[in-house]
Structures are given as C-alpha cells and as structure tokens.
Amino acid sequence: MSSTEQGTSSAAPAEPTTAPESAAAPEVPESFYYVHGKDKVVHKVSAGALQHSALIHGMISNLGYTEEQAKANPFPFENIDGDILQMVVDWCNQHKGKPTPPEDTNLPKQKEKLFDLVLAVNYLEIKELLTYCCKQVAMMVKGKSPEEIREIWMIPTDAEDEAAEKEAKKRAGKEAAGETAAAAGDAK
Amino acid sequence: MQLLKYPSLVQNEILNNMEFSNLLMLSFVSKNMKKLIKSSSQMQRFKNVNTIRYDHRDEGTFVYIPFYNLPENMLRIAKHDNTKHDYFKLNVSGKWFDFRIIYDFGHYYPVAYYHRDETECLLNSIHGYFLDFFGNSVKYYWHARDYKQPIPKLQNLSVCLYHHPGMPGTNSYVLNMRRFENFFSVSPIFKFIEIYKSNITEPLRPESKFYQAEYIESVQYDTTLPAILHHFQGRQAYLKIVGCENRDVIEFVGKWKSGEAFDKFEHIKIETGIGGFTQNEILNTIGAKHLDRVKKPPTHVLPKVYDWHNRNPNTDPITSHTYIVRESDNRVASILIEGYTFNFGVWDKTEEEFLRMIG
Numbered sequence: 001m002s003s004t005e006q007g008t009s010s011a012a013p014a015e016p017t018t019a020p021e022s023a024a025a026p027e028v029p030e031s032f033y034y035v036h037g038k039d040k041v042v043h044k045v046s047a048g049a050l051q052h053s054a055l056i057h058g059m060i061s062n063l064g065y066t067e068e069q070a071k072a073n074p075f076p077f078e079n080i081d082g083d084i085l086q087m088v089v090d091w092c093n094q095h096k097g098k099p100t101p102p103e104d105t106n107l108p109k110q111k112e113k114l115f116d117l118v119l120a121v122n123y124l125e126i127k128e129l130l131t132y133c134c135k136q137v138a139m140m141v142k143g144k145s146p147e148e149i150r151e152i153w154m155i156p157t158d159a160e161d162e163a164a165e166k167e168a169k170k171r172a173g174k175e176a177a178g179e180t181a182a183a184a185g186d187a188k
Numbered sequence: 189m190q191l192l193k194y195p196s197l198v199q200n201e202i203l204n205n206m207e208f209s210n211l212l213m214l215s216f217v218s219k220n221m222k223k224l225i226k227s228s229s230q231m232q233r234f235k236n237v238n239t240i241r242y243d244h245r246d247e248g249t250f251v252y253i254p255f256y257n258l259p260e261n262m263l264r265i266a267k268h269d270n271t272k273h274d275y276f277k278l279n280v281s282g283k284w285f286d287f288r289i290i291y292d293f294g295h296y297y298p299v300a301y302y303h304r305d306e307t308e309c310l311l312n313s314i315h316g317y318f319l320d321f322f323g324n325s326v327k328y329y330w331h332a333r334d335y336k337q338p339i340p341k342l343q344n345l346s347v348c349l350y351h352h353p354g355m356p357g358t359n360s361y362v363l364n365m366r367r368f369e370n371f372f373s374v375s376p377i378f379k380f381i382e383i384y385k386s387n388i389t390e391p392l393r394p395e396s397k398f399y400q401a402e403y404i405e406s407v408q409y410d411t412t413l414p415a416i417l418h419h420f421q422g423r424q425a426y427l428k429i430v431g432c433e434n435r436d437v438i439e440f441v442g443k444w445k446s447g448e449a450f451d452k453f454e455h456i457k458i459e460t461g462i463g464g465f466t467q468n469e470i471l472n473t474i475g476a477k478h479l480d481r482v483k484k485p486p487t488h489v490l491p492k493v494y495d496w497h498n499r500n501p502n503t504d505p506i507t508s509h510t511y512i513v514r515e516s517d518n519r520v521a522s523i524l525i526e527g528y529t530f531n532f533g534v535w536d537k538t539e540e541e542f543l544r545m546i547g
Contacts, residue, residue: 118194143296146213149217
C-alpha cells in the first residue's frame with residue numbers, strides 16, 4: 001500500500017511517504033513519480049507500478065525527470081476522486097512486476113464506487129484492472145430479470161428514451177432557429 | 189451506476205463478460221439496449237455463434253449455443269405448472285409470456301413458460317426473437333429424443349431425431365408404429381435421424397417422411413424394418429443391419445446405377461452381422477470397374493450432413509480401386525467391401541473427370 005499525505009494545490013506538494021518496494025531489490029535504483037486526484041493527496045508511485053497504466057507510462061517514458069523534478073510536478077488527475085485514485089495506486093503497487101491473476105476479488109462491492117473506479121481505470125488505460133472491473137460490473141446482473149437489470153444499471157425505459165429523444169430534437173430545433181435568427185440579425 | 193454513461197469501449201467490455209442468457213435478458217430491458225447489444229463490437233462476438241440448438245427433453249426444451257462442445261444454456265422453454273414463483277412477464281415478438289430465472293447446473297438462466305395450447309405460439313415468438321437478435325446466418329437445430337411431440341415448423345430450423353430404445357420391458361422399448369408414423373407426417377423433413385430400434389414391429393409406409401431425412405443412422409435386424417435400402421431419398425446413411433445380405437446391396441447399387449432411385453445419394457456405410465459380404469459376387473453382379481492396381485486411388489470423404497455427437501465431422505473415408513458409373517449422367521461412385529462392411533461414396537465427377545484425378 002502506498003501511504004499518502006494531504007497535499008496542497010501549490011506546485012511543490014507535501015512530502016509523501018514511499019510506496020512499498022517489491023520483494024526483490026532492483027539493481028538499478030528505481031525512479032518514482034507522483035500523482036494526485038481531486039483531493040490533492042499526492043501518491044508516490046514507482047515507475048514499475050505505473051507501467052500498468054498505458055496513459056501514465058506514455059507520459060513519463062520521455063520525461064527523464066530527476067527525483068526532484070518528479071516531486072515538483074505531480075501528475076494531476078482532477079477528474080478522479082482521491083479514494084478511487086488510492087485504490088488504483090494500491091492495485092498498481094500490489095501487481096507491480098507480477099503476472100496478473102485471472103480474477104480479482106478485492107474490487108469494491110458498492111455500485112457507485114465501482115462505477116467511478118471503472119471510469120478512472122478506463123481513463124488511465126489500465127487494461128487488466130479494467131477487465132476485472134468490467135467482469136465485476138457484468139456479475140452484478142447475473143441471474144437478474146430485465147426489470148432488476150434496469151434498476152441496477154439505471155437504464156431508461158423505452159418511453160423515457162423516446163421522451164429524451166423528443167426533448168433533444170426540440171432543443172436542437174430551437175438552437176438552429178436561434179442561430180438562423182442571429183445570422184439574419186448579423187446580415188442586417 | 190448508469191451503464192449508458194460509460195464510454196462505448198467500457199460498455200463493450202462489460203457486455204463481453206456477460207453470458208448469452210444474461211445478454212438475452214438485457215435485450216428485453218429496452219429497445220436501445222437491444223440495439224447496443226447488436227452494435228458492431230458485439231456483433232463480432234455474435235459472429236462466433238453459428239449454431240443454436242433447441243434440445244427437447246422431458247423437462248422442457250433447452251435452448252443453447254454449443255461452444256466447443258460445452259453448451260451455454262441460454263433459455264429453457266417449459267410447461268407452466270401454476271406453482272407460485274417469482275414470475276415476470278416479457279413481451280416476446282409482440283406477445284406476453286411468463287418468465288422466471290432459475291439456477292441450474294451452476295448457472296442462472298431464464299425459463300419461458302407456456303400454458304396449455306400455447307406451445308407453438310411461444311416457440312414461434314421466441315424463434316422470431318432469436319432470428320432478429322442473432323441474425324439469419326445462424327443455423328438453428330431442433331434435437332428431439334422421442335416421438336411424443338410433433339416438431340414445430342419454424343423458419344430456418346433443421347430438425348434432428350436421436351432415439352434409443354428404453355430398457356426391455358418398458359413402454360419405450362417397442363416402437364408405437366402408429367404414433368411413430370404420425371410423428372413424421374406432422375413434422376418437417378428431418379435433417380438427421382439416428383434410431384437404434386431393434387423393436388420396430390412393421391415396415392414404415394414407403395412415402396413416410398422418415399425416408400426423406402438427409403441422413404439416417406440406424407441399427408436394425410432386418411433390411412425391411414425400415415426399408416431404408418429401398419426407399420431412402422436422402423444423402424447419407426450409416427446402417428448396421430444384422431440380416432443384410434449380398435442381394436440387398438446388389439439391388440441397392442443397381443437402382444442407383446440405373447438412375448431408378450437414390451439420385452441425391454452421396455455416401456452409405458452398411459455393416460452386417462451374418463457371414464459378411466462376398467466381394468466378388470457383388471462386384472461382378474453390379475458391373476464394377478477397377479483402377480490400375482499400381483495407381484493410388486483417390487479418397488472419397490465428405491462433410492457429414494450433421495454431426496450430432498461432435499465426434500467426426502466427416503463421412504468415413506473410402507479409398508478403393510473399385511468403382512461403378514451411373515448410366516444416366518456418367519457419375520462415379522467408389523466402392524469398398526471389407527468383410528462385414530460395404531462402403532459406397534458418390535463423386536461429384538464424371539468417369540472422365542474421376543480418371544483424370546488419378547493421372
């Protein structure tokens with residue numbers, strides 16, 4: 001588990017604690033990077049753990065940051081809640097340099113947390129974790145009736161879809177009319 | 189959690205992790221969900237579905253997709269027993285039916301229930317739904333294991349019968365001939381019949397649709413019960429006839445050679461139990477021709493009309509120097525007689541084309 005401290009919004013974040021090392025000590029000193037979510041809590045994560053994220057891996061691979069530069073420039077993920085980013089960091093640390101198991105039973109059971117985790121993992125492009133999460137989401141509706149599935153995944157009824165479509169058309173019509181009127185005004 | 193708020197890549201990943209029975213239920217949630225499931229990425233998964241089977245058993249009709257011999261149960265169709273359960277109603281192709289989710293063999297899957305006289309209506313509705321959901325390129329098979337209930341006439345459905353006798357002394361041991369005949373007369377033409385009936389008590393009518401099956405596999409004591417060697421109109425057969433003699437085979441080949449019967453015929457293997465076949469007598473009588481012994485004969489093999497057991501997708505190969513030619517169109521059939529076995533395979537080639545293959 002990586003431990004964290006409450007960060008600030010300043011460029012130089014508070015000193016975070018170090019993420020745990022893997023059992024085998026690397027021959028070359030490992031480089032670390034820093035990430036924070038919406039709550040500004042900074043997480044120190046090794047490059048090895050971050051390799052799970054195609055997005056972050058792509059970002060850091062050409063930076064060549066020194067330890068100080070990395071610390072001074074944490075990657076901001078303002079669209080990810082702090083507790084969700086914590087989960088992601090924990091998962092990356094736990095699976096650093098290890099083959100990923102066929103199943104992961106430590107994913108959140110609460111619907112909303114899992115929903116946010118899926119969005120974060122998709123954004124960070126962590127393929128294996130996304131697969132686990134999607135399996136978990138799929139499992140939620142196993143053995144459920146269509147009505148139960150609708151409730152769990154909040155799927156609109158046909159009537160609601162039709163109403164929304166009508167509304168969208170109406171709005172688009174109004175917007176088009178507004179644009180036409182504005183264009184006519186400009187012409188005058 | 190709003191599924192539709194996920195990016196499409198995530199939606200597809202979730203749908204890809206769902207079993208087909210689940211996807212089927214999801215498709216009933218809304219028109220948009222059905223559309224989403226049928227969208228391009230999911231269609232890729234659906235393209236792997238090339239067969240759907242209706243396996244009709246005493247406890248209901250199981251609808252499943254046979255993936256690598258491991259069936260994935262998608263739905264069961266069963267008679268409503270009016271017991272109190274948590275039923276829910278679903279509109280299937282414009283009609284409402286009772287459904288329930290059950291847990292069986294380690295899986296959840298839905299059961300659709302029909303009341304008396306509703307069987308055909310429910311089957312039609314469900315089959316219509318599948319045709320729309322999975323598309324027309326999927327092959328649909330009905331697997332019957334008895335002749336109690338007529339097989340429904342559904343679009344694009346191939347019907348198959350696999351019937352073994354019950355234990356001696358039980359009702360199912362002896363075939364009820366009237367019922368058996370009636371079963372064929374009210375059912376569609378069969379693609380596949382495998383019948384191990386040693387207790388057929390009288391011949392079937394020559395015009396019985398039994399003989400129109402594309403493939404027949406049968407174990408019987410007597411060539412006349414049923415008289416497949418006389419009346420068969422299909423493509424392939426595998427017969428174990430204890431009492432089959434040279435003259436039965438000679439008569440069969442003679443009818444094929446003269447063009448009198450068996451014009452669609454492709455392959456037959458007959459095994460006899462008494463004395464075996466006398467090769468010279470049969471070959472001389474039917475006017476067989478022989479390839480040069482130093483030349484390697486071609487091997488006749490065809491895809492089986494249907495492989496119920498997923499054991500062997502092809503007919504037994506025939507590699508033989510002996511052949512005969514049909515008088516009407518000059519088509520060739522290879523013949524191989526080995527003791528108790530008679531093999532006959534028709535080529536889609538004239539004699540000239542056949543000989544050119546050998547060089």
